[in-house]
Structures are given as C-alpha cells and as structure tokens.
Amino acid sequence: MAERNIIFRINGEEYGIDVQLVTAIEPIMDIVPVPNAPARVLGLMNLRGEVIPVYSLRKRFLLEEYTDPINTKLIVTRYQDKRIAFKVDEVLEITDFEEEAVTNMPLIVKNENTEYVRAVANRQGRLILLLNPATMYEGDEEEQMMEALKQMQGA
Numbered sequence: 001m002a003e004r005n006i007i008f009r010i011n012g013e014e015y016g017i018d019v020q021l022v023t024a025i026e027p028i029m030d031i032v033p034v035p036n037a038p039a040r041v042l043g044l045m046n047l048r049g050e051v052i053p054v055y056s057l058r059k060r061f062l063l064e065e066y067t068d069p070i071n072t073k074l075i076v077t078r079y080q081d082k083r084i085a086f087k088v089d090e091v092l093e094i095t096d097f098e099e100e101a102v103t104n105m106p107l108i109v110k111n112e113n114t115e116y117v118r119a120v121a122n123r124q125g126r127l128i129l130l131l132n133p134a135t136m137y138e139g140d141e142e143e144q145m146m147e148a149l150k151q152m153q154g155a
Contacts (some may be wrong), residue, residue, distance in 0.1 A: 002096040002097065003018065004094060004095070004097075005018055005095060005096075005121070005128075006022055006025070007092045007093050007128060008073070008088040008089070008092060010063070010088055014092065014127075014129075015088075015128065015129050015131055016095075016121060016128050016129070017130070017133060021077045022075055024047065024076040025073055026074045026076060027072075027074070030046075037053075039059060040059040041053055041055055041056075042056050047085075052084060053084050053085070054074060054085045055085065055087070055136065057087060057088060057136075058089075071089060071090040072088070073087075073088055073090065073091045074087055075088055079133055084133065086136075095123065097121045097123065101121050102119050102121045102122075103120055105119065116133075116135045116136045117129045117130065117132075
C-alpha cells in the first residue's frame with residue numbers, strides 16, 4: 001500500500017511528513033515569541049482564530065535559523081488533539097511512496113536524538129527522511145510548549 005507524504009527541504013536536505021497528519025501548509029506569518037519557551041519554539045501564530053505553537057526544525061537539527069519570505073512555509077500538523085506548526089525552508093511536493101521504497105531507520109543511526117525519524121524513503125535514488133511529529137521534542141519541550149500556550153491563551 002502506498003504512503004503519501006509532504007516533502008519539504010531544510011538546509012538542502014529533503015524530509016517528509018505523512019500527509020494524514022498535516023492540516024495546512026501556510027506561508028510564513030507573524031509569530032509572537034513566548035518568553036521562557038523552549039529554544040526550538042519560535043512562538044505562537046494565529047491561524048484562523050486558533051493559536052498554534054511554531055516549532056523550528058532548523059533549531060532541532062542544530063542549524064542556524066533562516067527565513068526566505070517567499071519559500072519558507074509552516075506545515076501545520078495535528079496529533080493527539082494538538083496542533084503545531086513546523087517551520088521549513090520550502091515545501092516541494094506531495095508524493096506517494098510504494099511500500100518497498102520505505103525502510104525503517106538503520107539501527108546504527110537510531111538513538112534518542114534521532115527517534116523523530118520514523119523511516120527512510122528512496123525516491124529515484126534520493127533518500128528522504130520521513131519524520132514523526134509526535135517524537136520531535138526532546139525532554140520536556142512539549143510540556144513546556146503546551147504550558148506556555150496555556151499561559152498565553154489565559155492572558
């Protein structure tokens with residue numbers, strides 16, 4: 001059975017997120033910084049009346065922050081009744097991967113720092129890391145982010 005992913009680029013490398021987890025792809029917009037939020041949380045955005053945290057994949061991957069106002073996008077995902085936007089350099093395409101093109105992460109590179117990569121897809125010789133947004137956070141980042149969101153909504 002084919003698997004459909006949204007393919008995006010960060011620092012020249014290609015990644016994918018299961019299209020079933022994505023609720024929107026938005027252009028970069030105003031992001032309000034949240035004091036004392038985890039470093040990878042850029043802030044909050046208002047998307048059609050809903051306040052959504054914005055997470056930097058560049059910071060997660062230990063890269064310098066970068067914004068191209070034309071190509072940078074926010075991929076809004078939903079999991080476990082939570083919505084979060086991931087800032088990416090550029091969205092490339094939506095594509096299907098046949099089952100045989102997707103393999104589990106090799107054990108030699110699988111550890112707590114790479115658990116956000118759920119699989120690797122091979123598309124015409126290009127390797128694309130398929131991400132799991134639910135495992136993107138380190139330590140208590142998710143709890144800190146949700147607590148900051150509650151505080152902002154209550155203010």
